[in-house]
Amino acid sequence: MRRPELPAPLLVLASITSVQFGSAVAKTLFDDLGAAGITLLRLAIAAVVIAIFTRPRLRDWSGAAWRAAAVLGAVMAGMNLVFYFSLRTVPLGIAVTVEFLGPLLLSLVQTRRVIDVLWAVLAAGGVVLLGSANGGSAPLSGLLLAFLAGLCWAGYIVFSAKLGGLVPGTGGLAVSLAVASLVVLPFGASGASAVFDKPTLLIGATAVALLSSVFAYGLEINALRRIPTRVFGILMSLEPAAAAIAGLLLLGQRLTALEVVALALVMVASLGVTMAGQRRKEPLPEPVAEPV
Secondary structure, three states, X not given: OOOOOOOHHXXXXXXXXXXXXXXXXXXXXXXXXXXXXXXXXXXXXXXXXHHHHHOOOHHHXXXXXXXXXXXXXXXXXHHHHHHHHHHOOOOHHHHHHHHOXXXXXXXXXXXXXXXXXXXXXHHHHHHHHHHHHHHOOOOHHHHHHHHHXXXXXXXXXXXXXXXXXXXXXXXXXXXXXXXXXXXXXXXXXXXXXXXXXXXXXXXXXXXXXXXXXXXXXXXXXXXXXXXXXXXXXXXXXXXXXXXXXXHHHHHOOOOOHHHHHHHHHHHHHHHHXXXXXXXXXXXXXXXXXXXX
């Protein structure tokens, strides 16, 4: 008898939760490993785990596939490293909200309607509120880093789609993660070396790699086999809210009422862009797994 499958939307929600709680766990390791150190360990561990399960056939790869994997790896390195740098000074919920502008802008540049400009203005208003809440308690430098991570996230969407067209399955992800690890190595080697003095730190680093990379990707790729990408995109609009909840539960980061309103504005803008694209039946960039 075939076991009943979990509903695909539930898989997406589980993935969103996994990613954000992984980020919260990562922040708790900053004092011991540093932002760059935990980034390096996360990428390296995830690369090894995914490579073991996918066993990519590298001998069959074309030169274009290797170049695409290298470019994606560089983008992933920047995305993860810069985002963790932002978390040093910005609450998780706020950082993810600002980071979310990257994919949102990527969707907006594909459109030509006035309503989409209004959605962009709404999202911008939310970010302005985040910058002014509590007299600008979230440092501008941290917000800019989160936005830069968002731009890298947009690049991740574009280049992962390109790699996916050249390499079947998920083997390309393992190679890109390995490249990302090499890019981050000069920045994170010193911090990551703390695991030699305190091996128990590897437990936390492995948890981050599994939660934010391995589990999330597996859940989302299975969900995308069973639901339209538009539904996936709508569900991903819940990402900032999930980050705020993870920050509250694991890090004790409480958002003010104004910050919650700002977060809601960005979520509504993302939802509006996704649903407008569905009504127009124009192809927006296909959603992919949450940044790994």
